[in-house]
Amino acid sequence: MPATAASQRNINTILRQLENEGNNVITVDCVIFGFDDDALKVLLIKSDLENFSRQWSLPHTCYEWLQKRIQEHPLGFSLLPKQFSLREVQNLYEAIPGVKLDRRNFRKKFFSTDLLEDTGEYEKAVPHRPGKLYHFNDEKFRQKERKKWFGIDF
Numbered sequence: 001m002p003a004t005a006a007s008q009r010n011i012n013t014i015l016r017q018l019e020n021e022g023n024n025v026i027t028v029d030c031v032i033f034g035f036d037d038d039a040l041k042v043l044l045i046k047s048d049l050e051n052f053s054r055q056w057s058l059p060h061t062c063y064e065w066l067q068k069r070i071q072e073h074p075l076g077f078s079l080l081p082k083q084f085s086l087r088e089v090q091n092l093y094e095a096i097p098g099v100k101l102d103r104r105n106f107r108k109k110f111f112s113t114d115l116l117e118d119t120g121e122y123e124k125a126v127p128h129r130p131g132k133l134y135h136f137n138d139e140k141f142r143q144k145e146r147k148k149w150f151g152i153d154f
Helices: 003-021 061-072 075-079 086-095 103-112 138-143
Strands: 032-036 039-043 116-122 132-136
Touching (some): 032 075, 075 086, 086 132
Antiparallel strands (some): 116 132
8 A cells, every 4th residue: 555545544544533532623833933133033823713712822832842953953044144143143042942151162062063154254234343254054064964963052
């Protein structure tokens, strides 16, 4: 039997079981995170479920998932501009788990991944000394074995 037919049978079996148990509500939620002004942002919706009508809805496990994944995978770079300063990277990696990180150790860890490339440019129009701009080398990340990405251990 092809895998898709087996998968469909399993889904149908599950749906029948849910109906028999009286649990026939299945939802799929998509959460959109962003990072702006050194703060983690999230797009919220008002719930359309009767019991939670007009209440803001955020599936809280999504935030927990983000906190865990940010340590295991370099997905934080998708929340940053194409070119970013190390200050912006650290602010992001502090905002998601809500912890303060030692600046020197943080930078040392990120440079040890060998996935940041210096663009040769500096920040513009900032109220502090302009920092160097970097970009994440996604191609280099894809070429590395996944086991070699240790992430940032908070």
